[in-house]
Amino acid sequence: MPPTLGYGFVGSVLSVDLSTGEGHVEPLGEELTRKYVGGHGINVKLLYDRVPPNMDPLSPGSPIVIGAGALLGTLAPTAARTVIMGKSPVTGFIGISNAGHFGVMLKYAGYDHLVITGRADRPVYLEIDDDRVQLRDASHLWGKDTYETVDILWRERGNDYWVACIGPAGENLVPFAAVIGNKYAAFGRSGMGAVMGSKNLKAIAVRGTKGVRVADVPRFIKVTRKVLRRMMDSKEEVEVWRSGGTWGWSLKGHPFVRARAQRDDVEVLDPAKYYRKRFEVRNASCFACPIGCKHSLTLKEGKYPGMAFTLGCTSGTMSGPYGTGLGIVGYDDVARCAELVQRYGLDSITTGGLIYLATELYKNEMLGPQDTGGLHLEFGDAPLTHELIRQIAYREGLGSALAAGPVDFAKTVGRGAEEYVVHWKGLARAPTNVYHDLRAFKSTLALAWAVNPRGGHIDAYRFPWVVGSTEDAISIIRKWAQHIGMSQEDLDSVVHGDAYDMPGYMRFVERYNLSVYTMGLCDRTVVLKALPVDLLAELYSSATGLAISPQEMLIGAERIWNLQKAFNLRQGHTRKDDAVPERFFLESGVTSDGKVYPPLRREEFDQLIDRYYESHGWERETGKPRRETLVRLGLEDVADHVGAT
């Protein structure tokens, strides 16, 4: 019997089969921690072992695997990150959705990971109350939105439960449906809400009364306080995140990319000016986080009396898709978009991008009133946008076609509409964000979207990102290299004089960020600045009692990264899926501040991918890891699965 884990980790995996209504608990094997470190990493392995090639993501056999980061429940600052994984109904590749939420309660209930398989024959919710795990009838919850569902369960079961649930979108199997925790923590991307909906699983409600121990108390406390000090010493940056949320870094507004159908409004809205005029804004926070970048909004002035809700992400849920994206001006109207997508349980970024797409097509006369049920699509039309959000969630009117998602919707429109879609592996957004646009920025951030296993999103691969088109890219890299403890050897391998190997640099960035994710820590810049690799390894080692060096941690991350790639390969991923939107090759990027970025050249992009694959030890033609790479990482079985040579 292998030793069980009892420090940092709580040492258990809970599995629930919704078809049989049975559950069981298994010890979390120490070998999993040795190879995959924790949290996100172990979660990938648990998922990989349960998803064969070509599995239908909405079939009963399709698993949902939920993981708490290794440090969740301890005093490690920001240790709240919880990941939900499955096969994505949006991309057909690995689905990864995360938020700072109920993984903490899973740990306190005694579980590091939760695996859900099968399909219930009627709506249910999963209630976890320490050792008491039950499937309860959810027929009175089915049809309710994600705020109503939580309110009812808090009333019925106690408001110390942490509840993650789906709304009408998930129930209606909208492929990009989200899971929303406690009315604000959005597990937004990859369509995990649709997977839950396909299982008739309305909600997961967790509470735990147990505790988490750490192995070496004095050492753990010492490194925790060191990290906290580093984090809070960046007073200015803390204030930026508190006052603006994920929007904070662009408090003065940032330029946006104009698309083919020009929007008539030009003003780049300054959230500090517009947003706080309408709302009383209070900070909300993830568990054990000293930053508190979330915003609780209560309407002071505007159209929606009594409006009050919390936003986990001001940028992705609100200002990005509906403010800058669709050009809606009144901030009560913009916030209403965010509230609706949360209530209905939709991926806000995809939804905003989808409405943007439909509007562009309409303005270019590729859609007409006969296609839209008589609606005249226009940018900045708040009531129209609210109605379209509702239609998408309920698959009504134009929403019934839109709910297929941007890629499939464009296919049904035809006549070149597919070129309009701004997506990476099918995960889409509006074209307005200039920092994700490889035409404008030759940066790890922009390239990351192309190679991100879950498709177009920033998460483990965004920070530290470099705005590659500016002259001080090298100094930014050097500064960040210091923050995160990048070794001189690693730095010298990517920086040469006044040039840097951007794809090669990404390899380090990916491994660093994945390490943060295995711990369950946050990846906002203000947090990462306080987390050089040596402190990360120290937090882990002192908490778990499992000694890990920074190098071993980064090798673990590389192993996880390759396993994610292998998962995708087994679902049919090829080199052509590491791609950017087609329109980037066809048209210039024109920004609202008057800059023009020429189209991306194919050979330029191909060379980036060539060098990216090469730096990872992957085959140039397919992106498949070479056998020697997988063997070096102890993944010989995976080499066999993907036919690596």
Place this chain on the structure above:
Amino acid sequence: MVKPLPKATPLVLHPSLCVGCHYCQVACSFIKEQEMGLTKSRISVVRVGEPERYDVFFNDDCDWCGFCVKFCFYGAILKEGTPAEKAAHV
């Protein structure tokens, strides 16, 4: 009723500033019970309103050791008489 340690500095609460991060609770249960969690904490953080409004109060067995103050970054728990606490009255 808090049972203060001898010479303990009184602690002052501002629940309206509490964001519900529960960090104080994890710190308390750790320092008092050597286990990080919520239920063994001697300080309570309870959801009382929307959106994300909390009440925070000391349980009877709190002894004002002040460890929680080090882990509240929102000014909801302060030591009486400190500059931060005095500023909170302004």
